[in-house]
Amino acid sequence: MGKFNPAQIQVVSQAVEIAEDVTANYFKISTAQWKHVRYDIRTLAELSTEEITESAFAQITRYSRKPGQTVPGGRPYDFFKICLQDHNIMAAVERDEPLELFPLAIYVVTHELVHVVRFCKFLQRFDVDHLERQEEESRVHTITQQALGALRLSRLDYVLGAYQNYQFMEKFRDQVSSS
Numbered sequence: 001m002g003k004f005n006p007a008q009i010q011v012v013s014q015a016v017e018i019a020e021d022v023t024a025n026y027f028k029i030s031t032a033q034w035k036h037v038r039y040d041i042r043t044l045a046e047l048s049t050e051e052i053t054e055s056a057f058a059q060i061t062r063y064s065r066k067p068g069q070t071v072p073g074g075r076p077y078d079f080f081k082i083c084l085q086d087h088n089i090m091a092a093v094e095r096d097e098p099l100e101l102f103p104l105a106i107y108v109v110t111h112e113l114v115h116v117v118r119f120c121k122f123l124q125r126f127d128v129d130h131l132e133r134q135e136e137e138s139r140v141h142t143i144t145q146q147a148l149g150a151l152r153l154s155r156l157d158y159v160l161g162a163y164q165n166y167q168f169m170e171k172f173r174d175q176v177s178s179s
């Protein structure tokens, strides 16, 4: 079902490195501090059924602990899993001729990392209503555009123009851990 092939995985891995750099620079997060942004990025081959969606480029799952639950040796934390939806990303690349995987993957991953950083820095709550979600989505698009604006990269301008207000970037999913 439309998984990235090995060559595409390579392209996406490079895109992830660039997206991490760009996002850390934008928020002025040092390499040491970046380790405290708790996230993981996975592609379709590594996703479970409930992590797959037909309607977005990504799904962010928040893994959190039950309120009041104590964690040995530290404070409770949230962990974010960015689940890339290979099939939806490749469908966009295939239907939109000027669109290339590398700049699109950079755009998508940067956008998702901006969400995650804003959750981690408590600039944005995870559980919000539809209106607040839309407002946050618009802010995250703006930040993504600013963060990537200085990057000189073939076909990135096309992505920045075509996807600046795209409404199907990701879905959000909450999973409360009981252990």
Ligand SMILES: [Zn+2]
Binding pocket: 111, 115, 137, 140, 169, 170
């Ligand atoms: Zn978003």
